[in-house]
Amino acid sequence: DGGITQSPKYLFRKEGQNVTLSCEQNLNHDAMYWYRQDPGQGLRLIYYSQIVNDFQKGDIAEGYSVSREKKESFPLTVTSAQKNPTAFYLCASSPSLGTQYFGPGTRLLVL
Amino acid sequence: AQSVTQLGSHVSVSEGALVLLRCNYSSSVPPYLFWYVQYPNQGLQLLLKYTSAATLVKGINGFEAEFKKSETSFHLTKPSAHMSDAAEYFCAVSVGGGADGLTFGKGTHLIIQP
Numbered sequence: 001d002g003g004i005t006q007s008p009k010y011l012f013r014k015e016g017q018n019v020t021l022s023c024e025q026n027l028n029h030d031a032m033y034w035y036r037q038d039p040g041q042g043l044r045l046i047y048y049s050q051i052v053n054d055f056q057k058g059d060i061a062e063g064y065s066v067s068r069e070k071k072e073s074f075p076l077t078v079t080s081a082q083k084n085p086t087a088f089y090l091c092a093s094s095p096s097l098g099t100q101y102f103g104p105g106t107r108l109l110v111l
Numbered sequence: 112a113q114s115v116t117q118l119g120s121h122v123s124v125s126e127g128a129l130v131l132l133r134c135n136y137s138s139s140v141p142p143y144l145f146w147y148v149q150y151p152n153q154g155l156q157l158l159l160k161y162t163s164a165a166t167l168v169k170g171i172n173g174f175e176a177e178f179k180k181s182e183t184s185f186h187l188t189k190p191s192a193h194m195s196d197a198a199e200y201f202c203a204v205s206v207g208g209g210a211d212g213l214t215f216g217k218g219t220h221l222i223i224q225p
Binding site for chain 1: 120145147152153154155156157160201203210211212213214215216217218
């Protein structure tokens, strides 16, 4: 089956800890995106990548980092510098200049 | 920069009644416009999109939206609501095909009354 997978479904972070959220796609899409969703806030863009080994900051990149070593994978690290990480994180991918398709999301909670 | 305003964080309609969810956008260049639906604790599913072709766009599950440039609007409608339509709906805008990401509205929670 083609699609976008995100893991884990739920993730718990201790204070001062870095955590990494996984996003994999087998749609052969060039572009990949990370969004953060908070209640009543809609989705906000964190980082995006249009090609392998290249990525750009979105509107709320502070406290996050990404890598794009493979076309299929775009992991997001939530660093200890992100003081309010509790949110629902959504990964998306798209062909060049195409519609974005979303994964099922990861809910990050702080212990 | 572009922006999206969704009027009404919650909309309640009776089963079988007309659904109307409002979306207004601002963009300095011709936009691409999208409606997505989200069920609890799930990702977003594309309902429909406008990409400068026909102004009346038909989507999945009986939804449609009309692009009105003069009103900078892209309202979502469905003639007859079904209980399964209860969900969160997001309007989004992009420029240049969306390669730089989408700008989302804050969402409208659709409640269906039996």
